[in-house]
Amino acid sequence: MTTPLMTVEDLSISFKIEDRWCRAVNGISFDILPNETLCIVGESGCGKSITAMSLMKLLPDTAQLGGKITFDGQDILSMKEKELEGIRGSRIAMIFQEPMTSLNPVLTVGEQIAEPLVLHKGMTWSDARREARNLLDLVRIPDAEQRLGQYPHELSGGMRQRVMIAIGLACRPEILIADEPTTALDVTIQAQVLALLDDIRKEQGLSIVMITHDLGVVANVADRVAVMYAGDLVETAPVADLFTAPSHPYTQALLKTVPRADEAFELLPIEGQVPPIQLMPEGCRFAPRCLEAHDACEVAPELSPGPHAVRCWAREERV
Amino acid sequence: MIGFITKRLLSTIPTLFGVLVIVFVMIRVAPGDPALAILGDNASQEALDAFRDRMGLNDSMLVQFGRFLSDLAQGSLGTSMVSGKPVVTSVMEVLPYTLELALGAIFFGIIIGLPLGIISALWRNGWLDYFLRVVSLLGLSFPAFLTAILLILWLSIEWRIFPVISSPTGGPIDRIYNLILPALSLGVIMVAYIMRTARSAMLDVLGEDYIRTARAKGAPGRRLILHHALRNALIPIVTVVGLYFGLLIGNAVLTEIIFNRPGLGKLIVLSLNQRDYTTLQGLMVISAFLIVIVNLLTDICYALVDPRVKLK
Numbered sequence: 001m002t003t004p005l006m007t008v009e010d011l012s013i014s015f016k017i018e019d020r021w022c023r024a025v026n027g028i029s030f031d032i033l034p035n036e037t038l039c040i041v042g043e044s045g046c047g048k049s050i051t052a053m054s055l056m057k058l059l060p061d062t063a064q065l066g067g068k069i070t071f072d073g074q075d076i077l078s079m080k081e082k083e084l085e086g087i088r089g090s091r092i093a094m095i096f097q098e099p100m101t102s103l104n105p106v107l108t109v110g111e112q113i114a115e116p117l118v119l120h121k122g123m124t125w126s127d128a129r130r131e132a133r134n135l136l137d138l139v140r141i142p143d144a145e146q147r148l149g150q151y152p153h154e155l156s157g158g159m160r161q162r163v164m165i166a167i168g169l170a171c172r173p174e175i176l177i178a179d180e181p182t183t184a185l186d187v188t189i190q191a192q193v194l195a196l197l198d199d200i201r202k203e204q205g206l207s208i209v210m211i212t213h214d215l216g217v218v219a220n221v222a223d224r225v226a227v228m229y230a231g232d233l234v235e236t237a238p239v240a241d242l243f244t245a246p247s248h249p250y251t252q253a254l255l256k257t258v259p260r261a262d263e264a265f266e267l268l269p270i271e272g273q274v275p276p277i278q279l280m281p282e283g284c285r286f287a288p289r290c291l292e293a294h295d296a297c298e299v300a301p302e303l304s305p306g307p308h309a310v311r312c313w314a315r316e317e318r319v
Numbered sequence: 320m321i322g323f324i325t326k327r328l329l330s331t332i333p334t335l336f337g338v339l340v341i342v343f344v345m346i347r348v349a350p351g352d353p354a355l356a357i358l359g360d361n362a363s364q365e366a367l368d369a370f371r372d373r374m375g376l377n378d379s380m381l382v383q384f385g386r387f388l389s390d391l392a393q394g395s396l397g398t399s400m401v402s403g404k405p406v407v408t409s410v411m412e413v414l415p416y417t418l419e420l421a422l423g424a425i426f427f428g429i430i431i432g433l434p435l436g437i438i439s440a441l442w443r444n445g446w447l448d449y450f451l452r453v454v455s456l457l458g459l460s461f462p463a464f465l466t467a468i469l470l471i472l473w474l475s476i477e478w479r480i481f482p483v484i485s486s487p488t489g490g491p492i493d494r495i496y497n498l499i500l501p502a503l504s505l506g507v508i509m510v511a512y513i514m515r516t517a518r519s520a521m522l523d524v525l526g527e528d529y530i531r532t533a534r535a536k537g538a539p540g541r542r543l544i545l546h547h548a549l550r551n552a553l554i555p556i557v558t559v560v561g562l563y564f565g566l567l568i569g570n571a572v573l574t575e576i577i578f579n580r581p582g583l584g585k586l587i588v589l590s591l592n593q594r595d596y597t598t599l600q601g602l603m604v605i606s607a608f609l610i611v612i613v614n615l616l617t618d619i620c621y622a623l624v625d626p627r628v629k630l631k
């Protein structure tokens with residue numbers, strides 16, 4: 001077995017809402033292996049973004065974090081801000097959902113790409129700028145030299161997301177976290193950006209944690225998939241297993257929401273929605289929406305061991 | 320840039336023309352006869368007639384307005400009814416003092432207000448933030464003349480650091496020394512405005528996605544605040560400084576009188592007392608020009624701090 005790059009153990013994230021601590025992420029565990037793409041999927045509001053941000057402890061102070069995130073033998077969650085600054089952008093990088101607002105409007109593209117190089121590699125600004133040029137080539141932005149002097153508002157959404165990727169890749173990180181990097185882009189650009197990320201992963205041998213709610217994206221790029229529901233990790237499996245043998249009722253329902261070419265067209269939305277974090281049910285959090293829920297579901301099940309892990313009382317009959 | 324400035328100046332011509340008409344009419348319909356006011360109640364009818372004739376007060380309003388405009392086109396605002404001195408000369412003699420006072424106030428406003436605003440934002444809802452907000456509210460609601468008097472009582476009379484009367488006559492050092500206290504007292508309002516704007520602008524900016532991006536890059540806190548956030552927060556601050564410049568000139572008049580300092584304030588009071596209508600008229604015209612120029616400078620500053628603004 002390969003040793004994981006990062007191990008997340010029993011991660012929980014709580015926010016204080018009306019004087020009560022509410023667990024938005026409810027003790028989840030997973031590994032990030034070298035040179036893989038791990039996709040985290042789930043509906044809106046199930047805790048994907050806050051999970052991603054906690055991987056580099058980027059959440060606001062109002063969030064209470066529990067559990068352990070081991071990276072290079074150290075626990076990220078107990079690191080001081082100074083140590084974290086040394087890791088952020090250099091060994092773990094992150095790109096965000098909104099390319100339109102994630103770049104600083106008053107700084108040039110060149111400066112924004114060069115910044116992590118100056119901060120982490122001790123480069124001079126002019127060296128870093130030269131390297132920024134190469135990075136723009138890497139993310140396939142034409143007229144790199146000219147782009148360096150431009151401001152974000154002069155670029156299209158797809159270009160901006162490429163710039164974000166260039167910033168993320170600047171210091172050759174070991175892990176790149178991409179939080180819905182293509183949601184804000186139109187379909188053709190989406191495909192280009194995903195292909196670019198995949199190429200770069202292969203070339204540079206980094207690991208990508210890809211957050212998405214789009215199973216099409218998962219099918220395209222994932223090696224392994226982690227399915228989240230309402231702050232729980234309900235199923236994790238290699239991508240092929242997940243699509244051929246989904247075991248958790250939520251995963252099964254989720255798969256039924258995507259149209260598939262090889263099946264008679266039958267699109268089934270999941271009834272109801274993810275509850276807000278202050279109204280999470282006791283026991284299995286999916287039970288209220290689950291068509292197969294029974295008495296046992298009043299107690300939360302554990303995640304089963306093994307590469308294809310499921311968190312459901314009914315799993316024995318299934319796997 | 321040159322093209323932008325020319326275009327902007329041309330576009331203010333209708334506004335300025337409106338101002339000219341209003342100033343001209345206001346002065347002429349105001350009660351009181353300048354000839355009587357200047358020559359006194361005991362002047363003979365001949366003397367009054369001669370004066371009116373010399374000043375062109377017997378011509379029709381339209382002729383007078385035409386003369387006013389053609390003078391203006393030649394860069395002249397006429398001559399003082401009292402001293403016979405060209406109005407432009409007497410205004411230009413004292414204008415630098417008022418300008419340096421206003422700029423000094425803005426200087427204090429920025430060097431005190433900006434850091435306090437940032438501190439307030441960073442410790443929002445902490446005791447320091449509450450304290451600073453109360454102080455800034457006091458600064459806003461305190462009349463400028465009261466601030467000036469308190470500062471004089473305290474710094475000039477009690478501690479004897481600064482002169483009570485600001486008479487900048489010597490070299491540059493003396494001029495700055497004489498400027499400090501008036502500028503500080505005029506600047507109190509500016510400190511308050513800039514502090515409040517900086518606080519809210521910083522709070523807005525710190526919540527933006529690109530600040531999170533900068534954090535994800537590993538930018539240390541200081542760089543985050545002073546480089547990434549402040550650069551963006553400057554945009555609304557420039558607006559406030561530009562907007563309140565007019566208010567500042569207005570308050571400067573009071574400050575100048577309290578400190579018995581040369582400047583537009585003293586000139587206005589003198590002209591009012593002497594019913595020197597041409598000088599008053601010239602003062603208003605020049606003030607209007609000043610505001611136009613300040614607005615222009617504000618727009619140029621915008622373009623400097625915000626690359627999305629194009630000077631076209």
Ligand SMILES: Nc1ncnc2c1ncn2[C@@H]1O[C@H](COP(=O)(O)OP(=O)(O)OP(=O)(O)O)[C@@H](O)[C@H]1O
Binds near residue numbers: 015043050276
């Ligand atoms: N700072 C915060 N304070 C309080 N609650 C928060 C905070 N940030 C996130 N939450 C809550 O945590 C839950 C998970 O949020 P998160 O942003 O991770 O969802 P997500 O899975 O990324 O959804 P989406 O697909 O919409 O991005 C949501 O219910 C959200 O309201």
Ligand SMILES: [Mg+2]
Binds near residue numbers: 048
């Ligand atoms: Mg999200």
